[in-house]
Amino acid sequence: MPDERIIPPAQKKSFPLCLATKHLENPADINTYLSIGGYETIKKILNEKIAPADLLEQIKVSGLRGRGGAGFPTGLKWSFMPKGIKGDKYLVCNSDEGEPGTFKDRDIIRYNPHQIIEGMIIGAYIMDATVGFNYIHGEIWSEYLSFGEAIKQARKAGFLGKKILNSSFSFDLHAVHGYGAYICGEETALIESIEGKKGQPRFKPPFPATHGIYGKPTCVNNTETFASIPWIIKYGGQAFNELGVANAGGTKIFSVSGHVNNPGNHEVQLGIPFAELLNMAGGIWKGRKLKAVIPGGPSTALVPAHEIMQATMDYDGLSKIGSSLGAGSLIIMDDTTCMVSVLKRLSYFFYEESCGQCTPCREGTGWVYRIIKRIIEGNGRLDDLSLLKDVSNKISGRTICALGDAAAVPVLSFIKHFEVEFEYFIRNGKSMIETSND
């Protein structure tokens, strides 16, 4: 446990917490998890009949915030679940990663599935939930199957099912899959999907805590959030909190992709400098220079090199430079990247993935894509940039879910930081960047 309350950014380091078994042989096997003290926490809780309220207090103290992107305090979210009512209550793990550049939950499922399961069991104990689902996106089929195997192992070992470890507590868990819809990462769309419907977000209120799956109380959390829980209960909320920085307790897995030498996941203490994380990923490839970074997935604002190089990777650190941590999905772009082309691809993504429910998003994302497409095709008009900003501002804040806001973010931030490139493309019908073909 760290001695001092605040660890300076320069001393922040790699800290495998959710990915604790990744470096071991047969990492996903239950025996591997047991060998590092796995499932001991839930055993202790059930043996000593620790009060759920005391455990919830530790989650609150830990400063854990939702790792799926919204960053909502987990302890607070869990406290919204109603107590003392009869019937089923649901707990859902959101493994519907689909935001470009995000692949951290894949690794937790692949290497350390039992820590997710133990985190869900502890969560179910705290919130008195009876049934859980882990909703895994359809594109990683082998992880969906392997998580099903992990559930079977846990059930066989007596950690899931009726009267867990001969206590009075029962909870069962199932793996379910999506089949190609980014929007199902939105928690109410995910609930609709589990009910066997189109993944269209629900209007809130009522919130899932009172009206979730089949109208029953439901709590949805991200995979990394659940995987953090056993550690927090084992070592205490304060210890977890102190791994990070103010307003950002604990560790975070950063998915680094794009123009780096070694794309991959790095689980580190929150508050680590961006520059250190870039080093861990092997630096910019081909000896080139950094141009810009999308720090938390495309729904977080683009940051130019000189600003991100000074930033620390935590909620406040990125908010200070006008962006956010999101899901910790860093897309790194070198100096041969044409920003107009990247924005075209991102705008197509939001157009393709809009669920079509709210007019501003359904129509607006199509407008944005078509305008950028015509710029790329050499038919851009000088007032297209103000039109793009206008359409984006009219999507933002006018939709049921956050996909509308998310779609506007890249448009506004790309133009803000690289307006010159956009203007050049419109005037000359070609990119001012010599994109490398190698």
Place this chain on the structure above:
Amino acid sequence: MTTLSKIITKKIDNELLKYPKDQKKSAVMAALQFVQAEEGWLSNDNIGEVAKYLDIPEIAVMEVATFYNMYDLKPIGKYKLSICTNVSCMLRGVDSLVSHVKNTLNIDFNQITHDGKFCLKESECMGNCDAAPMMVINNEKMHEKLTPEKFDSIIKELK
């Protein structure tokens, strides 16, 4: 009587165990996946059969089949090759890979080769971006860090 195969109905029955007895609709995503894995794609008859088996309206099944983009409502040939072209893959050269694939197979996205063997699909992010560029075959088998040479050898092995 259903025309769904026994293998499929058994799989659907297993899936139904995950949900309350009065919520059979929840199994629709999995049921469609089972049928598609066996048939290759989902015909209107397949949709009707799934609806009948789960005791829900046909339109409810159709809504799901049309909303989620890994379901195919048209024949896709023997092998569906889905290539992610989103930003992380784009930065790792997927565009030139896609040109190579299109030239090699002599088809564009959403087309099937003359021999009915391959269909090419453009996909959104598959959440596997450290392995860019990548391709999934028939929604299940992931091929990572693709190069034109690697693609050629994968195709050669597919009979």
